[in-house]
Every structure is written in structure tokens, then in C-alpha cells.
Amino acid sequence: MDFISPIIGWISPYVIDPIRARFRVLRKVRENIEELEKTAEKLDARRNDERKKLEELKKQEGVEESADANRWFNQANKAVSDTNSLRTEYDEQQRRGLCSNWSCLSRYQLSKRALKLKQNVDKLYEEDPKSGWTAASTSQKGMKLDTVSMEGQTTRETLKHEIIKGVLDDRYVVVGLHGMGGIGKTTLLRHVHEHFVKTKHFDSVIFTTVSATPDFDGIRKQIAKSLGFENCVDDNDVKERLSRAKMKFILILDDMWETIDLSEICIRAPTKENGCKILMASRLLPVIMRFVIRFTERDSLHTIRVDSLxxxxxxxxxxxxxxxxxxxxxxxxxxxxxxxx
Incomplete structure (x- = not known):
């Protein structure tokens, strides 16, 4: 009889245990489907919450749905739909009764599908939102500007790097260029703009010309376009979106003749905490000084004089x-x- 014990020992894990596991799945078909429904309801609520957040970010900050977000939403939609279909199939089998076509095999397969689907639903529910399920708009980084070549102008290249260094210095919120008209301030600003468009330091790089007679409606629209708000209905819509935008930006203000208030262009004031910066140019240093002290400390300003070549x-x-x-x-x-x- 000693030879029987090894046989029984082999049969138990490879034959009896799998059969026992299948019977547990079979007996718990209703319980498995109800558990699936509870989990799917939580996923459905999470899906709706994330969709609302994403739509609000699209409206406020001009972001786009990332590829990861698109995948997650599609899989969540399918999981919720498959759960509803499974419940409908179960209810239909219930109506047919045990003595009809609803065999043990059908019950087992239905219960097993419910278990497998629940694992998928759990996984989707636990998945972390990657960057809020959003990606920066392609138009958000900054507009393409025509730039005049500075080839052979070593002095200007050195000055450009000094400006970039000043912008990236955490001690400063504003970098202000000053110098006589026609000296090359705009050319420098455009080259710095081009530099930051290519880098990932700022979410948005905004270039606008203030001039001696500022067109604030036009400036607001230009800023909105740089931030990705290209579908604004009217100026009130532009103002609302700009005031609610929270992205990290650098605002480049060219040709400022008189100081302006940031409330005129409806954009939040840059601070050392939010990482936003302003790079500006004016013929007159006092204009830059008066502009800066309206929203930040004097030591947050770095001035650079632009001289002749x-x-x-x-x-x-x-x-x-x-x-x-x-x-x-x-x-x-x-x-x-x-x-x-």
C-alpha cells in the first residue's frame, strides 16, 4: 500500500485542488459579479472626476490630453461597458433558469470572466494619474519669430548669454534691458525668446510688443495665443482664461515707453515662488524701475545696459x-x- 500514498499525494495538488478551485468559482458566480459591479462603479466615478479635471485644465491652461490619458480613458470606458454587458448576460441566464441552457460550464465561464475583469478594473482604478492626464499644447510653448542674425557680433552673443543667465538666476524675477533706440534690444529679445522656446525651462514663452501707445486688447490676445487659448470667444473670455492660467511662463515685453500694470493684461505677477519671469526692454531705465516696484521688490530686478557695438x-x-x-x-x-x- 506504500505505493498508493505517493499517488494520492500527486493527485491532490494536480487534480483535486484545481477541481476544488473551479467549484469555488462556480459557486460564487453571483458574488463575483456583484463585487465586479462595486469596483466598476468606483472606476466609473473616478473616470468622470478625471474627465472633469482634464476639461477644466483644457479651458484654463490650454493643455491637451496626453497619450497616456487617452489610453486610460479608453480602457476605463471599455471596462465599465464590459461590466454592464456581463451583468446583462448574467440576468438573462437567470431568467432562463437552471434547468435550461444555463449549464455548469456557462456559470463557471461567466464567473471566471467576472474575476478576470475585476482584476483589470482594480488595476485601472489604482493607476496613478500621469501629470494629471495632460500634456502641454504644441502651441503653448511659444510662437515662431523672425530673428536677425548676430553672426560675427561677439559682443551681442556675450550679452545674450548674460540675459539668459539673468533670467535663470533664482534671485531675479525681472530682467530689464535699457539703451537708446535702434541699438539692438529687440534683436536680443528675439534671440533669447528663440532660446527658451527650444528649452524646457518654461511651460510658455510669450513675446509681445508694448509700444508708446499700448493696445491692451491686442496684447492680451497675443499672450492668450502663446498660452494656447486660440479659441476664445471674446475679450472677456480672454481675460478670464488669462487670469486663471497657472502655467510657468516667461513674458517678454518689448519697446515699453511707459510703465504698465499687469492687471491690464490680466496675467498673474511673477514671483520667486511660482518661477515665472519677465524679460523686458525700454529706452529708459526709470520706466523699468517703476514697472517692477508695482509687484515685486527692487532687488528682484536685474538690469542690463545695451550699448553700441x-x-x-x-x-x-x-x-x-x-x-x-x-x-x-x-x-x-x-x-x-x-x-x-
Whole structure:
């Protein structure tokens, strides 16, 4: 009889236990479906909450639904739909009765599908929202601007890097360029704008021209477009969206003649805490000073003076613009050109 014990020991884990497990699944078909429904209800509520959050972020900050969000919502929709279908199938089998076509095999398969679906629903419910299920809008980073080449202008390249360094310095909220008209402030701002559009330091890079007679409606629309709010209904809609936007931005204000209030453009004031920055240019340093002290401390401002190009860089630029052939076409033109320069 000793040879029987090993056989029985083998039969139990490989034959009896699987059969016992299947009978447990079979007996608990109703319980398994009810547990599935409870979990699916929680997933459905979570799905609706996440959808509302996402739609609100789309409205406020111009974000887009990420690929991860799209996958999660599609899988959650399918899981909830499959749960409803399984319940309908169970109710239909119940109406047919035990003595009809609802065999033990059908009951077992239905219960097993409920268990498997519940595992999927649990997994989806526990999944963490990746960055709020959102992705930055492709138009949110910053608009493409035409930039004048600074090739051969070593002084300007050095100044550009000084400006970028000032913007990234946590001690400063505002970097202000000042210098005479036509000196090259706008060119520098556009190159810095291009730099930050290519980097990931800011969620949005905004460039707008203030001018001597500011068009605040136009400025607000330009800022809204840079933030991804391209479908605004009217100016009131623009103002509301700008005031509620929470993304990290750098606002570049060119050609400021008089100080303005940030409330005029409905954008939140940058601070050291929120990481937002302003880069601006004006002919007059006092304009920059008066603008800054309206919303932050004086030591949060870093000013940079833009001077004329050194004589050799100025000459190279002049020749490039006018054309070397013209300058050397007749005797005396080069000497006259240097006097003009």
C-alpha cells in the first residue's frame, strides 16, 4: 500500500485542488459579479472626476490630453461597458433558469470572466494619474519669430548669454534691458525668446510688443495665443482664461515707453515662488524701475545696459548690410562710409 500514498499525494495538488478551485468559482458566480459591479462603479466615478479635471485644465491652461490619458480613458470606458454587458448576460441566464441552457460550464465561464475583469478594473482604478492626464499644447510653448542674425557680433552673443543667465538666476524675477533706440534690444529679445522656446525651462514663452501707445486688447490676445487659448470667444473670455492660467511662463515685453500694470493684461505677477519671469526692454531705465516696484521688490530686478557695438563689429555689420561690392566700387566711398558709421 506504500505505493498508493505517493499517488494520492500527486493527485491532490494536480487534480483535486484545481477541481476544488473551479467549484469555488462556480459557486460564487453571483458574488463575483456583484463585487465586479462595486469596483466598476468606483472606476466609473473616478473616470468622470478625471474627465472633469482634464476639461477644466483644457479651458484654463490650454493643455491637451496626453497619450497616456487617452489610453486610460479608453480602457476605463471599455471596462465599465464590459461590466454592464456581463451583468446583462448574467440576468438573462437567470431568467432562463437552471434547468435550461444555463449549464455548469456557462456559470463557471461567466464567473471566471467576472474575476478576470475585476482584476483589470482594480488595476485601472489604482493607476496613478500621469501629470494629471495632460500634456502641454504644441502651441503653448511659444510662437515662431523672425530673428536677425548676430553672426560675427561677439559682443551681442556675450550679452545674450548674460540675459539668459539673468533670467535663470533664482534671485531675479525681472530682467530689464535699457539703451537708446535702434541699438539692438529687440534683436536680443528675439534671440533669447528663440532660446527658451527650444528649452524646457518654461511651460510658455510669450513675446509681445508694448509700444508708446499700448493696445491692451491686442496684447492680451497675443499672450492668450502663446498660452494656447486660440479659441476664445471674446475679450472677456480672454481675460478670464488669462487670469486663471497657472502655467510657468516667461513674458517678454518689448519697446515699453511707459510703465504698465499687469492687471491690464490680466496675467498673474511673477514671483520667486511660482518661477515665472519677465524679460523686458525700454529706452529708459526709470520706466523699468517703476514697472517692477508695482509687484515685486527692487532687488528682484536685474538690469542690463545695451550699448553700441564695438567699432570693428559695427563696421562688419555695416558692410554686410550695404554690400562690400558697393563700398569698394569707387575711390572715396569707403572713407565716406566709415564717417557715416
Amino acid at each position: 564695438p567699432s570693428h563689429e559695427a563696421w562688419n555689420l555695416f558692410v554686410k548690410k550695404v554690400g562690400e561690392t558697393l563700398i569698394t566700387s569707387k575711390p572715396g566711398i569707403e572713407a565716406l562710409a566709415k564717417k557715416v558709421l
